[in-house]
Amino acid sequence: MSDNQPSAEKQSYDFAEIEARWLPYWEKAGTFVVDEDDPRPKKYVLDMFPYPSGDLHMGHAEAFAMGDVIARYERMRGNNVLHPIGWDSFGLPAENAAIKNNAHPAEWTYRNIETQAASFKRYGLSMDWTRRLHTSDPEYYRWTQWLFLQLHRRGLAYRKDAPVNWCPSCQTVLANEQVVDGGCDRCGTAVTKKSLNQWYFKITDYADRLLDDMDQLEGAWPERVLAMQRNWIGRSTGASVRFQVEDAEPIEVFTTRPDTLYGVTFMVVAADAPLAMELVTEAQREELEAYRERLKSVSEIERQSADREKTGVLLGRHAVHPLTGESIPIWASDYVLADYGTGAVMGVPAHDQRDLDFALTMGLPVNVVVDTGEEHPAVSGTATAGEGTAVNSPKWEGLPKQEAIARAVQVLEESGAGEATVNYRLRDWLVSRQRFWGAPIPIIHCPDCGEVPVPEDQLPVALPTEAKGEDLAPKGTSPLGGMSEWVTADCPACGGAATRDTDTMDTFVDSSWYYLRYLDPTSADQAFPTEAANRWMPVDQYVGGVEHAILHLLYSRFFTKVLYDIGLVNFTEPFKALLNQGQVLNGGKAMSKSLGNGVDLAEQLDAHGVDAVRVAMVFAGPPEDDIDWQDMSPAGSAKFLARAWRVAQDVTSSPGTDPASGAAGLRAAAHRTVADAEQLIADQKFNVVVARLMELVNAARKEIDSGAGPADPAVREAAEVTAQLLSLVAPYTAEDMWAMLGHEPSVANSTWPQVDESLLVQDTVTAVVQVKGKLRDKLEVAPDISEDELEAAALALPKIQRYIAEDGGVRKVIVRAPKLVNVVTG
RNA sequence: GCCCGAAUGGCGGAAUUGGUAGACGCGCUCGACUCAAAAUCGAGUACCUCACGGUGUGUGGGUUCGAGUCCCACUUCGGGCACCA
Numbered sequence: 001m002s003d004n005q006p007s008a009e010k011q012s013y014d015f016a017e018i019e020a021r022w023l024p025y026w027e028k029a030g031t032f033v034v035d036e037d038d039p040r041p042k043k044y045v046l047d048m049f050p051y052p053s054g055d056l057h058m059g060h061a062e063a064f065a066m067g068d069v070i071a072r073y074e075r076m077r078g079n080n081v082l083h084p085i086g087w088d089s090f091g092l093p094a095e096n097a098a099i100k101n102n103a104h105p106a107e108w109t110y111r112n113i114e115t116q117a118a119s120f121k122r123y124g125l126s127m128d129w130t131r132r133l134h135t136s137d138p139e140y141y142r143w144t145q146w147l148f149l150q151l152h153r154r155g156l157a158y159r160k161d162a163p164v165n166w167c168p169s170c171q172t173v174l175a176n177e178q179v180v181d182g183g184c185d186r187c188g189t190a191v192t193k194k195s196l197n198q199w200y201f202k203i204t205d206y207a208d209r210l211l212d213d214m215d216q217l218e219g220a221w222p223e224r225v226l227a228m229q230r231n232w233i234g235r236s237t238g239a240s241v242r243f244q245v246e247d248a249e250p251i252e253v254f255t256t257r258p259d260t261l262y263g264v265t266f267m268v269v270a271a272d273a274p275l276a277m278e279l280v281t282e283a284q285r286e287e288l289e290a291y292r293e294r295l296k297s298v299s300e301i302e303r304q305s306a307d308r309e310k311t312g313v314l315l316g317r318h319a320v321h322p323l324t325g326e327s328i329p330i331w332a333s334d335y336v337l338a339d340y341g342t343g344a345v346m347g348v349p350a351h352d353q354r355d356l357d358f359a360l361t362m363g364l365p366v367n368v369v370v371d372t373g374e375e376h377p378a379v380s381g382t383a384t385a386g387e388g389t390a391v392n393s394p395k396w397e398g399l400p401k402q403e404a405i406a407r408a409v410q411v412l413e414e415s416g417a418g419e420a421t422v423n424y425r426l427r428d429w430l431v432s433r434q435r436f437w438g439a440p441i442p443i444i445h446c447p448d449c450g451e452v453p454v455p456e457d458q459l460p461v462a463l464p465t466e467a468k469g470e471d472l473a474p475k476g477t478s479p480l481g482g483m484s485e486w487v488t489a490d491c492p493a494c495g496g497a498a499t500r501d502t503d504t505m506d507t508f509v510d511s512s513w514y515y516l517r518y519l520d521p522t523s524a525d526q527a528f529p530t531e532a533a534n535r536w537m538p539v540d541q542y543v544g545g546v547e548h549a550i551l552h553l554l555y556s557r558f559f560t561k562v563l564y565d566i567g568l569v570n571f572t573e574p575f576k577a578l579l580n581q582g583q584v585l586n587g588g589k590a591m592s593k594s595l596g597n598g599v600d601l602a603e604q605l606d607a608h609g610v611d612a613v614r615v616a617m618v619f620a621g622p623p624e625d626d627i628d629w630q631d632m633s634p635a636g637s638a639k640f641l642a643r644a645w646r647v648a649q650d651v652t653s654s655p656g657t658d659p660a661s662g663a664a665g666l667r668a669a670a671h672r673t674v675a676d677a678e679q680l681i682a683d684q685k686f687n688v689v690v691a692r693l694m695e696l697v698n699a700a701r702k703e704i705d706s707g708a709g710p711a712d713p714a715v716r717e718a719a720e721v722t723a724q725l726l727s728l729v730a731p732y733t734a735e736d737m738w739a740m741l742g743h744e745p746s747v748a749n750s751t752w753p754q755v756d757e758s759l760l761v762q763d764t765v766t767a768v769v770q771v772k773g774k775l776r777d778k779l780e781v782a783p784d785i786s787e788d789e790l791e792a793a794a795l796a797l798p799k800i801q802r803y804i805a806e807d808g809g810v811r812k813v814i815v816r817a818p819k820l821v822n823v824v825t826g
Numbered sequence: 827g828c829c830c831g832a833a834u835g836g837c838g839g840a841a842u843u844g845g846u847a848g849a850c851g852c853g854c855u856c857g858a859c860u861c862a863a864a865a866u867c868g869a870g871u872a873c874c875u876c877a878c879g880g881u882g883u884g885u886g887g888g889u890u891c892g893a894g895u896c897c898c899a900c901u902u903c904g905g906g907c908a909c910c911a
Contacts, residue, residue: 012865224905227830231907238911255911268911308909333909340910347911353827354909425910549906619851621839626904631838633852640851643866679842688840691850698850705867768846773892775846814891820845824891 011649013642015609018736022745023122025735031746032126036532038080044536045071046515046575048544048552049086052112053093056119058584058591058629059545061601065617066581067543068125069686069728074540075126076724076752082536083126084518086133087113090141090507092170092186095437095472102469105437109136119602124610124731126748133521135510140517141439142460143527144510147559149442149453150566156202157431159451163272163338164430166194171474172434173198175506176427178551193272193296199432199441199503203558207233207424210557213573220577222624225549232550234425239409241346241418243267243319243328248279251319251330254341254423257351258412259404262393263369265359266347267319267330268312270338271295279330281316288313288332295334310335310358322417323395333358341423349377356383369393370401429555431506436463436472436479438504446491446498455492461500478502511552512559515539515574527568534570542575549580579684582626584617591629599629611730612638618729619690640694641733644726647700648719648737650710655742662714663707664759669699670718671759677725678755686729693725716741721753769794770822771803779821787815794821 026032047067050060071083094105101108113134120127133140151157165174169189173196178185203210211233214226238256245251251267269275271292280288291313312333319328335354336345349359349366356377359366366378372388374380390396396407412418432441440461442454454461464486472479480486481502491498516528519536523529553575560574583590586597604613615637620627659667673696680689700718704710720741727734727747738747762783767790769777777799781790791813794800800823804810807825814822 222831224830228906231829234907234910236910253911257911310909335909335911337910345911352911354911357909423910425907546905619838625832625839628838631852633838636852639865646866683842685840687838688850691840694850701867766846770845770892773845773890778846812891814845816845820892822845822891 013645013733015611015638015641015732018732019122019124019610022732022735023124025745026124026748027121027129029746031748032083032128033130034080034082034128040078040080042082042536043071043074043079043541044082044515044539045074045541046083046518046539046543047085048542048548049088049511049514050116051088051091051093052109052116054112055115056123056601058599058601061123061613062584062617062627063543063545063581064120064123064125065614065729066579066623066686067541068614068731069618069681069689070541070543070579071126072728072731072748073681073752075748076727076750078751081126082131082518083128084131084133085120085125085127085129086131086514086518086521087116087135088507088511088514089113089134089136090438090504090510092435092437095435098437099469099472104465104468105472106136106465109437110134122605122610124614126731131518131521133514133517135439135507135514136437138460138462139522139524141510143517144439144505144513145442145454145459145461146456146527147513148439148505148509149456149459151201151562152443152453154562154566156205156562157199158202159197159199161195161197163193163195164198165191166196167191170435171476173430173432175430175508175551198430199505200428201431201509201558203429203555204424204426206558206561207235207426209561209572210426210554211235213557213561216573217576217578221575222546222578222580225546225553225578225580228549229554232426232554235422236425237420237422239412239418240342240421241322241412243322243346245279245317245319245330248317251275251279251344252342253344253346254421255346255348257348257405258408258418259390259393259396259399259401260348260351260369261321261323261346261408261412263348263350263367264321264328264346265349265365265367266362267328267344268333268336268347268355268358269315269330269344270336271313271332271334273338273343275343276315276332279315279317280332284314284316288315291332298334310354310361312358312362322415323411329364331358331362339427340425349383351377351383351385353383353385356381367392370404429506429558431509432503433506434476434478435474435504436467438507439510440480441501441503441505443501444489444491444498445501446494446496448496449491449493449498452491452493452498458492478504480504508551508555512555513563515556516563516569530568533568537569538571538574538576541577541579543579543581545583546580553578579623581623582621584629585626586629588628604634608634608638609641609732611641611733615641615690615729618686621687623684623686640697641726641730643701644693644697644722645733645737645740647697647704647715648723648740650704651716651719651741652711653713653716655716657713657716659713659717662717663703663712664714666699666703666707666712666714666718668759668762669696670714670721670753671755673725674721674753675755675760681728689725690729693722696722723747724750724753765818767794767818768820769797769800770820771800771807772824772826773822776800776803781818783818785818787817790817790821791815794823 047064071081075081089109094109097108098105148157165179167174167184167189169187179191183190236256239258240252240254242250242252312331315330315332317330319330321328347355349356350368351370369392370388371391372384372386374384377383387401390399390404395411396404399407409420442461444452446452464483487499489498489500516533519532520529556574561572563569564572586599589595591598612634616632616634620632673692676692677689700715703715723734723737724747734747764780765783767779767781768775777797779793804825811826812824
């Protein structure tokens with residue numbers, strides 16, 4: 001290793017030279033390649049894989065710096081660490097670039113991947129590059145298709161006609177989760193509704209498990225992510241109630257407030273649901289059709305606005321109240337959602353604000369059936385939805401809310417008019433897309449046999465490689481549909497002429513299982529090896545942005561549960577712990593081209609060095625907080641790194657020197673730093689780890705310059721500890737220090753320093769003396785001082801005696817030996 | 827509207843279980859070295875007060891010998907969901 005040792009004469013810290021020395025070394029030595037047969041405990045540390053949009057940016061730099069701290073720490077702690085990298089490489093931007101440049105999306109995609117890969121390597125991440133994967137490789141999406149077929153086989157992938165979210169700009173459908181504030185989450189265009197036949201995954205079958213299994217994640221996932229998922233799944237308990245209808249099928253509704261049943265004065269069905277057309281009388285048909293026509297021009301953003309004026313059409317038909325036999329008018333309105341519950345609701349205007357707004361607009365009666373002590377809703381305009389006592393409700397008169405609900409359910413069940421029900425906000429996952437650059441859905445449509453899965457041995461259904469430019473332009477139907485040679489296929493069942501399904505899968509399908517593919521990314525026999533999955537999974541630490549709090553994480557959790565049910569894995573949650581790193585802002589705002597406040601990562605790396613940028617990222621604040629580039633100082637970080645490096649350079653003792661005889665103060669500082677770092681890393685306070693390291697470097701500097709001198713064994717010990725701890729954040733500098741100190745590379749594979757507990761025991765501790773809770777004096781005492789001794793010493797202090805005399809004597813003394821005495825006077 | 831989270835010097839942020847508020851860094855001031863500069867090293871830096879001392883962790887209350895930390899009410903900011911019956 002003599003090649004790697006800097007020459008003996010003093011040089012100055014040169015990050016470029018240090019980077020040039022170690023980057024090729026790690027690659028050549030395979031420092032971070034995982035040994036599957038390593039018997040040590042496993043740790044799977046995973047960063048959310050990037051989308052290849054141009055080069056890496058500041059956000060990547062932060063997130064991957066955090067993940068690498070954890071991976072490197074776990075490695076030095078004696079674990080066999082799997083820390084892989086790959087690319088989420090299907091998706092729209094590649095397709096748009098291809099249309100613009102008259103090229104195939106693969107060109108843009110793989111060029112960007114190479115750029116990013118080179119940047120990731122330069123960034124010094126402790127990745128196992130041999131496991132690299134790309135979701136757009138046929139070798140990968142073959143298995144995405146295979147998984148689709150497994151879901152299909154179990155009835156979890158199905159097609160239905162339904163109103164779907166449609167982005168007029170991207171010319172494709174969107175999942176519910178991809179509609180943000182009524183707009184497309186990619187381009188922001190207002191989403192419209194369109195009735196289409198589309199593929200869905202039946203995630204709703206897993207709603208309960210997705211909720212209940214969150215118990216496993218409690219404490220290890222950010223609370224807000226768990227809250228968002230709970231909210232998204234939105235379980236509400238209540239009752240189904242059936243209302244008989246004159247000359248038609250009964251209408252079933254869902255309600256969370258069956259106790260308000262006596263307050264029903266009307267019913268409403270979703271105007272855009274087929275049910276409305278079924279119920280409408282001939283006399284009202286024309287009016288309903290006109291209303292439905294008007295609704296088509298209303299954007300989702302408008303429609304979702306809660307304070308919008310209520311509109312609706314009377315259907316001319318009446319339902320029968322199941323308890324009173326009263327006749328109830330049925331309306332159609334757009335304030336009722338077609339795809340939640342049954343698409344119909346019972347209107348209880350007194351106790352539901354939306355129903356009240358509707359009733360007041362249409363002049364419908366408002367009957368109070370829960371006495372909450374508030375003003376009559378018809379007068380106040382505010383529905384009373386809170387706690388209260390049932391009134392005008394013969395079968396549960398006088399009961400408080402919760403009891404009334406229970407009683408109402410019982411009454412409904414006895415009368416056969418309804419039963420207790422659970423409803424979810426979660427909808428099935430719409431997975432088909434009318435775009436080119438994704439995994440084709442492996443289904444063949446046969447005029448005789450219908451929907452036929454592509455046989456597994458014929459996977460992958462590969463994308464055409466010659467398509468380019470205008471071939472890929474969005475047309476409202478999949479571009480694949482225009483490639484007739486590709487579309488034509490023989491039916492696998494009957495051999496007759498048939499056509500391929502021309503839609504591709506949502507890219508979130510690709511990313512729902514990639515963490516399993518890393519376990520054997522090149523396998524041509526299986527999606528992933530079950531044995532290795534059960535050994536490596538679940539991921540011990542997942543790191544990524546909070547923007548995936550719902551979509552990707554929910555889908556991955558769903559996939560894992562499906563795989564568990566199929567018997568392919570023996571765990572039910574994919575990610576044991578989750579760290580959401582914050583964003584890198586500039587001037588309080590997210591960096592963006594339109595604001596012109598972007599900071600180029602490569603320029604910063606050139607100017608300050610990789611390590612300085614990484615230290616700046618980690619030191620700027622707690623990992624989960626947003627950090628602002630304006631508040632950061634990569635130059636300051638570089639200064640610290642140079643300081644640390646010089647400490648190692650100044651060490652004159654030989655490697656292997658016994659530290660026992662070294663300066664006691666510095667030894668204690670070094671061991672205290674290691675002990676603190678362990679706790680701080682467990683608490684994910686990486687910024688404080690850096691602060692502690694700065695203190696240690698300062699202490700070592702002082703010892704060298706004005707203490708025991710550079711030859712003191714404690715200086716070597718401190719330098720070694722610094723190199724090891726620093727390697728979590730600044731791998732290049734640390735590696736160079738480690739080599740200067742005469743050790744074999746790599747510091748990344750060195751053993752985490754052992755804390756000598758006896759060095760942490762201090763000779764004296766500072767006891768604070770308070771009078772009535774205010775700090776008045778301090779005492780240096782032995783750590784094992786008795787309470788009586790400490791009290792006596794404190795009371796004997798002249799300053800304290802003065803306060804006692806002034807304040808009228810001692811009333812009480814609280815002693816917490818050896819840290820504190822509080823004298824209560826008066 | 828509902829659900830989460832946050833608020834500490836000029837700035838980013840520290841502060842196991844309630845027990846020295848402001849670690850560490852940035853910035854700023856001064857000094858050493860230098861012909862000079864850079865780099866480096868050292869000292870100082872919450873606020874008020876000449877000082878003794880006093881005041882201080884978004885606001886107002888409370889619990890406690892003692893509160894940044896616990897409880898109640900509120901304010902502001904950030905995030906999520908939202909006509910989900």
